[in-house]
Amino acid sequence: MCEIGYIFLPKGGFEVQMPEPRSGVLTRKAEIVRRLRAVLPPDAVIDDTAETRAYECDALTAYRCPPLAAVLPSSTEEVAAVLRICHEEGVPVVPRGAGTSLAGGALPTEDCVILGLMRMNDVLEIDLDDRIVRVEAGRTNLSVSGAVEGDDFFYAPDPSSQLACAIGGNIAMNSGGAHCLKYGVTTNNLLGVKMVTMTGEIVEIGGAHLDASGLDLLGVICGSEGQLGVVTEATLRILRKPEGARPVLIAYSSNEVAGACVSDIIKAGVLPVAIEFMDRPCIRACEAFAQAGYPDCEALLIVEVEGSEAEIEEQLGLILQIARAHNPLELREATSEDEAKRIWLGRKSAFGAMGQINDYMCLDGTIPVSELPLVLRRIEELSAQYGLEVANVFHAGDGNMHPLILFDANTPGQLETCEELGAEILKLCVEVGGCLTGEHGVGVEKRDLMGFQYTPVDLEAQMRIKDVFDPQWLLNPAKVFPLDASAPRRAGAV
Amino acid sequence: MTLIPETETALAEAIRETKTPLAVRGGGTRQIGPAVGELLSVKAMSGISTYEPGALTLVAAAGTPIEEIDAALAVDHQQLSFEPMDARKLLGSKGLPTIGGAVAANISGPRRIQAGACRDSVLGVRFVDGTGAVVKNGGRVMKNVTGYDLVKLMAGSYGTLGVLTEVAIKVLPATASRASIEIAGLSDHDAVRAMAKAVGSPFDLTGAAHLPHGANGVPTTVLRIEGLDASVSYRAEKLVELAQGFGDTTLERDPEKVADTWRAIRDVEPFSEILGDVWRLSVRPSQAPDIAARAAGQVIYDWAGGLIWVLVPEGTDLRARLGQFGGYATLVRASPETKSNLGVFHPEPGPLAAIATGLRDKFDPNHILNPGLMG
Numbered sequence: 001m002c003e004i005g006y007i008f009l010p011k012g013g014f015e016v017q018m019p020e021p022r023s024g025v026l027t028r029k030a031e032i033v034r035r036l037r038a039v040l041p042p043d044a045v046i047d048d049t050a051e052t053r054a055y056e057c058d059a060l061t062a063y064r065c066p067p068l069a070a071v072l073p074s075s076t077e078e079v080a081a082v083l084r085i086c087h088e089e090g091v092p093v094v095p096r097g098a099g100t101s102l103a104g105g106a107l108p109t110e111d112c113v114i115l116g117l118m119r120m121n122d123v124l125e126i127d128l129d130d131r132i133v134r135v136e137a138g139r140t141n142l143s144v145s146g147a148v149e150g151d152d153f154f155y156a157p158d159p160s161s162q163l164a165c166a167i168g169g170n171i172a173m174n175s176g177g178a179h180c181l182k183y184g185v186t187t188n189n190l191l192g193v194k195m196v197t198m199t200g201e202i203v204e205i206g207g208a209h210l211d212a213s214g215l216d217l218l219g220v221i222c223g224s225e226g227q228l229g230v231v232t233e234a235t236l237r238i239l240r241k242p243e244g245a246r247p248v249l250i251a252y253s254s255n256e257v258a259g260a261c262v263s264d265i266i267k268a269g270v271l272p273v274a275i276e277f278m279d280r281p282c283i284r285a286c287e288a289f290a291q292a293g294y295p296d297c298e299a300l301l302i303v304e305v306e307g308s309e310a311e312i313e314e315q316l317g318l319i320l321q322i323a324r325a326h327n328p329l330e331l332r333e334a335t336s337e338d339e340a341k342r343i344w345l346g347r348k349s350a351f352g353a354m355g356q357i358n359d360y361m362c363l364d365g366t367i368p369v370s371e372l373p374l375v376l377r378r379i380e381e382l383s384a385q386y387g388l389e390v391a392n393v394f395h396a397g398d399g400n401m402h403p404l405i406l407f408d409a410n411t412p413g414q415l416e417t418c419e420e421l422g423a424e425i426l427k428l429c430v431e432v433g434g435c436l437t438g439e440h441g442v443g444v445e446k447r448d449l450m451g452f453q454y455t456p457v458d459l460e461a462q463m464r465i466k467d468v469f470d471p472q473w474l475l476n477p478a479k480v481f482p483l484d485a486s487a488p489r490r491a492g493a494v
Numbered sequence: 495m496t497l498i499p500e501t502e503t504a505l506a507e508a509i510r511e512t513k514t515p516l517a518v519r520g521g522g523t524r525q526i527g528p529a530v531g532e533l534l535s536v537k538a539m540s541g542i543s544t545y546e547p548g549a550l551t552l553v554a555a556a557g558t559p560i561e562e563i564d565a566a567l568a569v570d571h572q573q574l575s576f577e578p579m580d581a582r583k584l585l586g587s588k589g590l591p592t593i594g595g596a597v598a599a600n601i602s603g604p605r606r607i608q609a610g611a612c613r614d615s616v617l618g619v620r621f622v623d624g625t626g627a628v629v630k631n632g633g634r635v636m637k638n639v640t641g642y643d644l645v646k647l648m649a650g651s652y653g654t655l656g657v658l659t660e661v662a663i664k665v666l667p668a669t670a671s672r673a674s675i676e677i678a679g680l681s682d683h684d685a686v687r688a689m690a691k692a693v694g695s696p697f698d699l700t701g702a703a704h705l706p707h708g709a710n711g712v713p714t715t716v717l718r719i720e721g722l723d724a725s726v727s728y729r730a731e732k733l734v735e736l737a738q739g740f741g742d743t744t745l746e747r748d749p750e751k752v753a754d755t756w757r758a759i760r761d762v763e764p765f766s767e768i769l770g771d772v773w774r775l776s777v778r779p780s781q782a783p784d785i786a787a788r789a790a791g792q793v794i795y796d797w798a799g800g801l802i803w804v805l806v807p808e809g810t811d812l813r814a815r816l817g818q819f820g821g822y823a824t825l826v827r828a829s830p831e832t833k834s835n836l837g838v839f840h841p842e843p844g845p846l847a848a849i850a851t852g853l854r855d856k857f858d859p860n861h862i863l864n865p866g867l868m869g
Contacts, residue, residue: 129690129780152696174639185637187646188614203845208778210800211600211611212650213822213840214868215850219613219646223639243696263548269571269667270722308696311725318722366635369549398636399549438637446640453640454630461629461857462642468852480641 016063016104016444019478019490021111025068025091032089033069036113039081044119046070055096055114059161060104060445067094067108074119076194076202076232083230084200086113092474093198095226097138097169100161102362103443105173105225109478115230117168123147124233132191132208134235137168141175144236153238156183159439160351171231174223176439181397182273182306183239185439187222192235195221195228198470208235220465225441226476228469242306245273247343248316250323251297251330255279255392258299259372261326262396265303266369268322270315275397276302276347279376282354282391282404283346289353292346295330301396302347350393351404358406360391361418365429366438369399378428379403386421388414400438401429427452442480450482459485496533502620502628502659505539509657510626515865518653520557520595523588524581526652527838527867528830536594539659542566544634550665551617551634556594556658563593567665575666576612577603583766585827594658600650603760604701604718607693607797613649615664621648621656624858634662647853653864655857669700669720673730674746674755677715677737682706682783682795685715688740689798690779692717695736697729702798703759715740718756759796765805765827768792772827773812775802778820788816811836839868 025032033047046052047069057064068091073079086093096106096116108114117138125134128151135144141162144155158177159165165175171193176185183189192206206218221228252258262275278286278300287294294300301323305315316333323331334340346353354360367375376392383390383405394402403425407418426436430452437446450459463481466473466489473490497516499505509516515531522535536557544553547570554563560578567573578596581587595601597619602611609615618632631644648655677688685704693699701718708714717737719729730745737743746752758764765772770791777785779799786793791806806812809832813823822840825833842850850869854861 127780128694129687130778131690131694153694174643176637176639180637184610184614185639187643188610197845201845203843203849205846207820209776209821210606210797211602211613211776213776213824214842214846215655215853216600216613216646216650217846217849219649220643222646223643240694240696242698266550266667267548267570269670271667307698307725308728310728311722314722314724366633366637368546368551368635370546395637400635400637433633434635435633435638435640437640438635439639441639442641450641453633457627458630459641461623461627461631461644464856465642465644465647465853468849468856 017483018065018109019483021109022090022092025111028089029068032085032091035085035089036069036071036082039085040071040073040078044072044074055108055116058096058099058101058104058106060102060107060443063104063107063444065108065110067112067114068110070114070116072116072119076196079115079196079230079232080200080202082113082115083196083198087199087474090472090474092477094476095168095172095230097166097172098140098164100165101169101173101441101443103437103441103445105169105441105443105479107444117166117232120232127208128153130208131238132235133238134233135167136233137171137231138166141165141167141170148238152241154241155236155238156189157186167234167236168231171222171234172224172226173441176400178274178276178395180395181275182271187219189237190218190222190234191237193218193221193231194233196230196232198229198472198475206235225443225480227466227480228475243308244312245304245306246312246316246334247302247304247340248319248334249332249343250301250303250328251295252299252326253297253329255299255376256373257326258301259376261301261323262372263369264322265319266397268318270305270318272303272305272315272319272397274302274304275395277392277394277396278347278350279392281389282350282393285353285357285391286346286350289356290346290349292342294346297329302343347393354391354404354406359409360407361405361422363401363403363405363422363425364437364440365426365434366398366400367429367432367434369396371432371434372396372399375401375428375432379425382421382424386417388418388421399434423449444479447480448482456485463489496535498535498538500538502539502622505657505659506622506626506628508534509622509624509862512862513860515862518657518864520592520598521559521589523591524585524595524599524601525587526599526826527833530865531862534657536657536659537592547572551662552665553634553660553662554593555660556592558593559590560593560596561590568668571668572665573668574615574663575605575609576615577605577760578612579603579760579762581761584762584772593661593663597649597661598651598653598658604703604756604796607702607800608698608700609666613646616645616649616661617664618662619645619648619658620660621658623656624860624863629656632662636664652867654854654868655863657863671723671726672718672720672749672752673726674752675717675730675733675737676744676746677741678712679741680704680713680715682786684740685713685795686779686783686799688715688737689717692733692736693798695733697732701756701759704795704799705764706793707764716755716759718752759794762794762803764794765792765803768805769808770805771808771810771825771832773804773806774824774826775804776800776821777802781819785816785819790815808832813840
């Protein structure tokens with residue numbers, strides 16, 4: 001949910017291990033580009049080294065590498081033509097939506113072709129009776145909702161990069177957002193895709209009907225980080241907008257109490273659309289940056305409910321009753337649109353605020369909600385142990401943490417310390433029954449931490465899927481799986 | 495002989511030692527195809543290991559009866575949101591439906607349109623694949639994009655990729671209050687239009703079904719809302735207004751009666767006493783009336799038209815009757831001969847069938863887990 005990359009470094013990047021270029025690809029660049037030009041319009045193939053720089057990284061800006069070439073197809077057929085050529089030439093392909101991945105999902109290798117989908121952004125079909133839209137994969141998340149907004153419908157998953165991020169990237173990363181507690185993530189709102197396999201075959205999976213007839217291939221494609229095929233069209237479920245929504249702000253004197261309040265709200269049978277949590281370091285930074293008027297306290301909750309006026313009253317009544325039982329320092333119910341905006345103001349500017357005062361690393365682990373107090377306490381201890389401040393802002397309702405580790409990139413050694421602390425926090429998330437990443441994806445960023453969560457057998461089972469869809473491991477091959485685990489496959493030995 | 499391993503380790507060992515086909519069983523209440531080979535039951539792997547009401551999660555062994563889970567959840571006023579069908583009446587089967595069976599078959603009830611399918615509620619799985627390897631995927635948290643989502647792949651794979659040993663499920667608060675709005679006398683087309691209007695309203699329906707032969711033979715369209723009491727009252731009023739534009743409308747607020755109505759729809763009860771084959775069609779809702787007309791059988795619409803249950807005379811090749819349509823037809827109830835002649839699952843286009851075969855070959859290279867069931 002960070003607006004800025006995982007590591008916000010004012011300058012330069014650092015090393016991440018990437019595979020050796022495929023043999024002969026670099027030397028055959030001219031021939032490969034010539035073949036790509038033969039199937040695409042002139043302006044859709046970029047191979048000039050000055051211009052390929054535009055594709056050298058995504059929102060994980062710490063890692064950069066210009067690709068061999070970038071292509072910008074305008075149709076599924078063009079995507080198929082590109083993939084056929086790359087398959088024949090043995091060239092790795094890295095699909096790219098809008099390049100907003102915080103995990104390096106669209107990070108190139110020097111031997112790869114970046115397949116950018118931004119020219120494919122049409123709305124192909126809107127059907128309010130069947131509550132679906134069908135769009136091309138390069139369309140931005142927010143403009144999907146925009147296409148049906150006039151009819152009071154919306155597309156539910158709302159990653160905070162929604163203004164820029166593409167649906168194709170959302171599908172690759174199974175993106176979430178602030179409202180998942182009620183509406184689910186991308187996979188729960190995706191009904192069908194048109195996809196091109198690495199061999200250039202066009203397949204349609206799912207459609208305007210619900211659920212799969214055979215194996216749920218759609219379910220495994222969503223979240224596969226562009227490693228199984230290139231999605232060019234998506235059929236998405238849209239929902240009617242609720243009549244209204246209202247947030248309430250609750251301040252507590254400790255993280256434990258706020259965590260207990262979250263748990264009690266969920267237990268009580270109310271299902272808010274969002275429960276956001278901020279701790280003191282985060283509150284202070286936001287307040288300094290946005291002057292939202294937040295109380296000075298240890299922990300803040302923003303709880304939002306939806307419905308008609310009467311329904312909002314009923315739900316908030318229950319929530320406030322629970323909140324009061326935990327002796328809040330302050331309870332602030334929005335009584336106007338303006339007040340609602342002010343409640344959200346600080347939260348929405350959290351990452352920007354952090355970027356103002358520090359370099360930071362944004363983590364994305366998820367934990368069982370019941371472990372919130374314990375995990376926050378452990379993070380505090382780890383923070384003291386490593387000597388780096390950690391600010392917490394996250395989706396408490398679904399346990400998706402976003403600890404921000406603050407550091408100074410100009411102080412030698414701090415980046416390394418920060419990385420170590422980050423790994424410790426993610427380990428902690430896994431230990432308490434959670435996971436490494438809740439919505440950003442693995443990419444290259446958490447690729448080498450996969451062993452924390454999965455055994456070699458677990459990873460083997462996942463890699464088998466890729467073996468079936470992409471036997472030569474040409475699609476985005478250096479992501480998700482630790483390089484040593486995927487090496488035999490990338491070398492064609494499996 | 496039946497294999498009934500008591501632990502995951504024993505199950506893995508049994509699979510490693512087996513060279514011949516195994517017919518994988520949960521409670522055995524929704525047998526979809528012919529059982530080929532030795533029976534392998536997971537019923538001895540049973541019990542809830544974790545239930546955290548404050549985190550809306552429950553972890554249970556695959557053989558845990560659903561009624562045991564329902565009972566545990568009821569204590570904390572929670573429920574399985576995907577409302578799994580009890581197939582015993584329709585199929586004339588005995589035994590106890592298990593959570594593993596429901597997940598393996600991705601069984602979702604009327605609430606599918608609002609709360610998602612069974613597969614959307616499953617947060618994590620453990621399973622033993624056809625090589626005897628124990629695999630885990632997902633976890634017990636609601637947001638998890640760490641690696642590939644094998645959870646979805648396992649849900650609805652009917653034991654052909656592996657034998658589930660444990661599932662983690664997202665549960666939801668049980669509905670404090672509920673209501674049904676019934677419209678009488680609508681044609682199938684009008685009913686589907688009414689349901690589209692209703693589920694496209696801001697009133698958050700958790701069910702929309704149409705029974706062309708409802709009580710006393712009168713076509714009945716039923717809409718359901720659930721939630722906090724005042725909210726249900728408010729939305730009920732709004733929906734009655736909306737429904738009156740289509741036909742004679744009545745409101746049912748008696749919770750027991752509402753529950754009975756929806757249990758009957760969920761379990762396809764009207765077809766349980768009638769002989770004939772039962773098909774389950776997943777379709778685009780707006781096309782449902784035309785597809786149902788082509789089916790030329792008795793039908794029940796659920797999921798606002800997205801799901802059609804069809805009853806036709808034994809041996810009818812419904813797929814031939816329907817021709818091409820966006821969606822699929824599964825043969826749920828028929829004689830073993832008919833199932834073997836027509837195939838239970840809808841034939842897939844070549845490239846998808848090849849991928850599915852490739853996946854089965856990887857996870858079950860010796861073809862011992864429910865071989866031939868899904869292709």
